[in-house]
Amino acid sequence: MRETAYWLINIACAIVILVLLGVHMGVMHLDAILARLVGTVPEPLAWENMVNRGKSTTQVVLYIVLLGTALFHGFYGLRTMLLEFFSSDRAARVITAGCVTAGGVLFVTGTAVTVVFALNGAG
Amino acid sequence: MAQLTFRIRRFQPGRGDTGWQDFSVESSPGMTILDGLHHIREHQDGSLAWRHSCRMGVCGSCGLIVNGEPRLACNTQVESLTGSRISLEPLWNFPVAKDLVPDLSSLFEKHSAVAPYLVRDDSEDDGSDGRELAQSPAELDQFLQFTSCIKCGVCMAACPTLASDPDFLGPMPLTAAYRYNADSRDSGFDARKTKLAGRHGMSHCHYAAECSRACPKGVDPARAIQLLKRDLVLDLLGVRRREPAPPVDGRAPRTRDGLQAPPFTVPSPPENPDE
Known part of the structure; x- marks a missing residue:
C-alpha cells in the first residue's frame, strides 16, 4: 500500500499547494482587490513589508509547508515519469532514493534559509 | 461507389x-x-x-x-x-x-493477475450446494457498466502510460479488478490489493482518459480506475466497507444495502429424465 500512500499524499499536497498559491495571489498580486474588501493592506512589494512577512511566524510556517508540499508533489511526479522508463526493481529503488535525497536536501536547505531569515532578518 | x-x-x-x-x-x-x-x-x-x-x-x-x-x-x-x-x-x-x-498474451496475463472472478472468504459458498448469493439492483448498478468489457484490447492500445511502461497493468485489467471489487458478492479485495496498489498498478494511471474515449462498448475504464483509486485510499485509511453479501439459506437474507432478497431454491431434477 506504499504506492497508494504516496499517491494520496501527492493529491493532498496538490490541494495544499492550490490553497497556498491562492493566498500568495491574494496577498502579493491582488492587493488592490483585497484592500476594497478589508480596508487598507500593506504594499506587498515594499522592502519593509517583505522583511516583516519573513519574520512572521505564520508566514514562516506557510513558507515551509509550501516548500514541503511543492517538493513532494514535484519529486513524486518526476519519480513517476522516470519509473515509466526505468521500471526494474533496482532502478525503482535508485530513483526513489534519489528523489528522497534530493527532496530532503532541498527541504532542509530551504527551511534553514527561511528560519535564519526569520531570526536574523535581511541584514 | x-x-x-x-x-x-x-x-x-x-x-x-x-x-x-x-x-x-x-x-x-x-x-x-x-x-x-x-x-x-x-x-x-x-x-x-x-x-x-x-x-x-x-x-x-x-x-x-x-x-x-x-x-x-x-x-x-x-x-x-x-x-x-x-x-x-x-x-x-x-x-x-x-x-x-x-499478440495479446500480456493482456490476458495481466487480466488473470487481478483475479477477475468472485472470491469468497467462506469457501462453502462456492455455489455447489445450490444457495444463491443475493444481490439487489442497486448493488448490481455499482459495477454493471463495467461488465460490458469484451477484452478487445482497444483501451490498452490507447493508453499512453502503457506505451512508456509495458509493465503497467493497463485499463482493461484495472477495470476488471474494480468490477469484482465493487461486486457485493465478492470478498477478494485484499487478494487483489497487492497487485493493484503496486508500482505498476492504479497509481500509475495519469488519467489521460484515452481508454474511455476509445472503448467501443462505452465501458469507461478511466472512471473505473478513479473509483479503484478511491477504494484503495479508503482502504488505506481503514474506512472501506467490505462485507460480502450473505448467501440465501432458505430464509430471506439482507443484502448489503438492506433490501430483502427472495429465498432461492434449486428445482429438483426429474427422477426419470428419459421419460
Whole structure:
C-alpha cells in the first residue's frame, strides 16, 4: 500500500499547494482587490513589508509547508515519469532514493534559509 | 461507389515490420473495415492476416488502429471515416504476430493477475450446494457498466502510460479488478490489493482518459480506475466497507444495502429424465 500512500499524499499536497498559491495571489498580486474588501493592506512589494512577512511566524510556517508540499508533489511526479522508463526493481529503488535525497536536501536547505531569515532578518 | 485505398502496415514473423502496402477497394453502403479486409484477402492478397470472429462488436477479436485511432474493424463503417485513404495498423502496445494480428498474451496475463472472478472468504459458498448469493439492483448498478468489457484490447492500445511502461497493468485489467471489487458478492479485495496498489498498478494511471474515449462498448475504464483509486485510499485509511453479501439459506437474507432478497431454491431434477 506504499504506492497508494504516496499517491494520496501527492493529491493532498496538490490541494495544499492550490490553497497556498491562492493566498500568495491574494496577498502579493491582488492587493488592490483585497484592500476594497478589508480596508487598507500593506504594499506587498515594499522592502519593509517583505522583511516583516519573513519574520512572521505564520508566514514562516506557510513558507515551509509550501516548500514541503511543492517538493513532494514535484519529486513524486518526476519519480513517476522516470519509473515509466526505468521500471526494474533496482532502478525503482535508485530513483526513489534519489528523489528522497534530493527532496530532503532541498527541504532542509530551504527551511534553514527561511528560519535564519526569520531570526536574523535581511541584514 | 467511391474507390478507397486501404493502406495496411505489414508484419511478417521473423522479419518484423515490412512496411506499408496499399490496396484499392470499392466502397459499398454499410461497408465496414472488416468487410474491406475480407475483400482484400479474397481478391487481392490471400496472405493478409487479421483477427475476427463475430462481426458484430461482441467478441472483441478485431481491434486494430484505424487512421491512428484504436477501434473495432467490425463496427467501423468506412463511410464514417474522412478521406479516401484508410490506414490500418495492429493494436499499439502489443507485440505483433503477423500483419494486423497483435499478440495479446500480456493482456490476458495481466487480466488473470487481478483475479477477475468472485472470491469468497467462506469457501462453502462456492455455489455447489445450490444457495444463491443475493444481490439487489442497486448493488448490481455499482459495477454493471463495467461488465460490458469484451477484452478487445482497444483501451490498452490507447493508453499512453502503457506505451512508456509495458509493465503497467493497463485499463482493461484495472477495470476488471474494480468490477469484482465493487461486486457485493465478492470478498477478494485484499487478494487483489497487492497487485493493484503496486508500482505498476492504479497509481500509475495519469488519467489521460484515452481508454474511455476509445472503448467501443462505452465501458469507461478511466472512471473505473478513479473509483479503484478511491477504494484503495479508503482502504488505506481503514474506512472501506467490505462485507460480502450473505448467501440465501432458505430464509430471506439482507443484502448489503438492506433490501430483502427472495429465498432461492434449486428445482429438483426429474427422477426419470428419459421419460
